[in-house]
Amino acid sequence: MKKNAALFLTVFLFLSSILSLAQESPAGLETGEPSAEHSSQAAADTSLLNEIKDEIINETGIEKILKEGKVKTENNESVINTSEEEEKQFIQRIASVIIIIVSLAALVWLIWFLFNLLTKKIDDAGGEKIKPLVIKNLKLLTTKQIISIIHALLRLFKYFLTVFILFLTVPLAFSFFPSTKELATTMFNHILTPVKNIAIGIVKYIPNLVTIIIIIVITRYVLRGIKLFTTQIERGKLVIPGFYADWAAPTYRILQVLLWAFTVAVVYPYLPGSDSRAFQGVSVFIGIIFSLGSSNAIGNLVAGLVITYMRPFKIGDRVQIKDITGFVVEKTLMVVRLKTHKNEYVTFPNIMILGSSIINYNTSSDEDEDGLILHTEISFGYSTPWQTVHEILINAALATEFVLKKPKPFVLQTKLDDFYACYQINCYTKEVARIPGIYAELYENIQNGFKEAGLDMTTPYYEISIGRKEKTQKLN
Numbered sequence: 001m002k003k004n005a006a007l008f009l010t011v012f013l014f015l016s017s018i019l020s021l022a023q024e025s026p027a028g029l030e031t032g033e034p035s036a037e038h039s040s041q042a043a044a045d046t047s048l049l050n051e052i053k054d055e056i057i058n059e060t061g062i063e064k065i066l067k068e069g070k071v072k073t074e075n076n077e078s079v080i081n082t083s084e085e086e087e088k089q090f091i092q093r094i095a096s097v098i099i100i101i102v103s104l105a106a107l108v109w110l111i112w113f114l115f116n117l118l119t120k121k122i123d124d125a126g127g128e129k130i131k132p133l134v135i136k137n138l139k140l141l142t143t144k145q146i147i148s149i150i151h152a153l154l155r156l157f158k159y160f161l162t163v164f165i166l167f168l169t170v171p172l173a174f175s176f177f178p179s180t181k182e183l184a185t186t187m188f189n190h191i192l193t194p195v196k197n198i199a200i201g202i203v204k205y206i207p208n209l210v211t212i213i214i215i216i217v218i219t220r221y222v223l224r225g226i227k228l229f230t231t232q233i234e235r236g237k238l239v240i241p242g243f244y245a246d247w248a249a250p251t252y253r254i255l256q257v258l259l260w261a262f263t264v265a266v267v268y269p270y271l272p273g274s275d276s277r278a279f280q281g282v283s284v285f286i287g288i289i290f291s292l293g294s295s296n297a298i299g300n301l302v303a304g305l306v307i308t309y310m311r312p313f314k315i316g317d318r319v320q321i322k323d324i325t326g327f328v329v330e331k332t333l334m335v336v337r338l339k340t341h342k343n344e345y346v347t348f349p350n351i352m353i354l355g356s357s358i359i360n361y362n363t364s365s366d367e368d369e370d371g372l373i374l375h376t377e378i379s380f381g382y383s384t385p386w387q388t389v390h391e392i393l394i395n396a397a398l399a400t401e402f403v404l405k406k407p408k409p410f411v412l413q414t415k416l417d418d419f420y421a422c423y424q425i426n427c428y429t430k431e432v433a434r435i436p437g438i439y440a441e442l443y444e445n446i447q448n449g450f451k452e453a454g455l456d457m458t459t460p461y462y463e464i465s466i467g468r469k470e471k472t473q474k475l476n
Contacts, residue, residue, distance in 0.1 A: 093176040104169045108162055115158045122150055167191050201272070208270040219263045226255055250308040253333065296351070297334070303350035304333035312358045318432045320359035321348055327433070341436050361432045370407050371428035374438060378446065379420040384455055386413065389423050392453055396445035397427040402438050404428040 122130075130150075133141040141149075171188045232238035234248035268274055308331075313319045317328050319338065324346050326338030336353055338346045348356075364372040380389050390411045397409035407428050415422035425446070429438055450457050 097173045097176055100172060101169060104165055108165055111158060111161055111165075115154055119151060119154060122147060205272055208272075212267050212270050215263060215267055219259060223256055223259060226252060226259075244311065246311065246314050247309065250333070254305070296349075300334045300350045303354040306354060307331075307336075307350055308333070313360045313362075317360050317362040318435070319361065321353060322356050325359075361435070371404055371430045372432055372435075373426050373428055374403075374435065374442070375424050375426045376439070376442065376446075377414060377422055377424045378457065379415075379417070379422050380455075380457070381420050386421065386423070388453065388455075392449040392455075393423060393425040393446060396449045397425055397442060399445045400427070400438060400442045402429050402431040402434055403442070404430070 130143050130146050132143050133146065168191070171191070175188075229238070230248040230252040233240065233243065234245050236245055313328050313331075315328050315331055318325070319328060321336075321338065324338060324340065326340040326344070326346060328336065329339045329345070330337040334350060336348045336350060338348070340346065361372050363369070378389075378393075393411050394409050397403055398405065403409065404427070409425060409427035412424045412426065413421055414424045425442075427442070429435070431438065447457070
């Protein structure tokens with residue numbers, strides 16, 4: 001309203017001045033010469049008119065309109081130039097993305113080609129350069145199994161590199177465009193942040209890792225010293241009163257277990273995450289599972305320790321455990337394995353052996369012993385003199401291979417029945433590994449001896465039939 005009132009007042013003054021000038025101009029024309037007063041009035045009116053004109057222009061905003069038009073024109077030209085520049089930049093970004101995708105695709109193809117070439121070379125030269133994994137005559141992995149494991153590891157590494165390149169390609173392509181640049185940054189953070197955290201964690205863990213390595217190295221050298229010490233005892237080069245040579249190996253294993261358990265307890269605080277509740281919870285859970293499921297194992301372990309220091313047998317001895325006779329081929333803290341004469345392997349838990357009777361045939365065949373006594377029984381009628389039976393049995397034993405001549409075989413009469421007497425031949429041997437063959441030959445010699453003497457080894461016995469009330473004589 002104020003602007004309209006000012007404009008109206010200005011127009012009114014302008015029109016009033018024009019009317020006044022029109023009224024005063026005839027007087028000047030009549031005289032022909034303008035007066036001085038008239039000239040000053042005219043100059044004042046002209047100045048007033050210029051001021052009114054400027055005021056009108058300012059009030060109506062014509063000058064402002066002209067300026068804004070000029071600015072808009074310049075802005076339009078700038079927009080046109082910016083659009084052309086953006087099109088060029090967009091084309092350049094598309095070209096860059098295409099180049100990156102093609103380059104990474106070529107890199108993936110090259111990786112797959114190299115891995116396939118390496119796999120083919122491993123297949124061609126694997127049989128000659130890759131040997132089976134053997135530890136102390138025990139074949140753990142064959143050449144074919146090792147090659148299969150190598151192939152699996154190569155495939156896994158190849159796929160890992162391919163996926164990693166793809167993960168880098170997508171955010172790298174997005175980073176060229178302003179609208180997806182933030183998304184690219186987020187994806188890069190998702191990929192690189194875990195890697196950075198892992199790298200930082202590894203660097204921070206280096207002092208603890210060095211401590212763990214030092215502890216393990218010290219433990220290994222201590223075990224080597226104990227191993228050297230026990231080896232000397234086992235070979236008889238070092239003698240400790242009251243400590244048997246066959247105790248050396250099991251004692252070393254016990255000390256080895258105890259020392260490694262102590263090492264684990266010392267190393268545990270230096271493990272990554274050992275202070276976290278999750279790690280501690282898992283440790284407690286494993287301990288509970290181990291304690292609940294290892295009651296029999298702990299029992300066998302304790303029984304194995306007891307058997308070790310009881311010394312009822314050693315590796316290679318011929319023993320009898322629960323009606324099973326065989327040679328001890330393995331003795332551990334958990335089980336004992338026997339190999340029978342039929343090449344059968346029988347496994348006994350130590351806790352079962354601890355509660356069973358054990359017969360060791362080798363203890364009687366040591367150098368300071370007379371030897372193991374082999375014996376068998378036969379029965380003969382009273383019609384044959386016992387002196388004759390004794391002589392035949394002793395001669396049969398002496399004719400048997402691996403039977404000792406001294407001490408001399410002897411016969412015991414173990415039973416006097418109603419119709420016959422029982423004779424037991426006893427002979428000495430130190431070849432406990434040949435016992436089945438010795439018995440077989442002894443039986444043959446006994447049969448041949450009685451046959452040559454014209455004596456029948458069949459023994460009569462009588463049976464009473466109650467229904468018919470008669471005695472029937474039968475021959476064995």
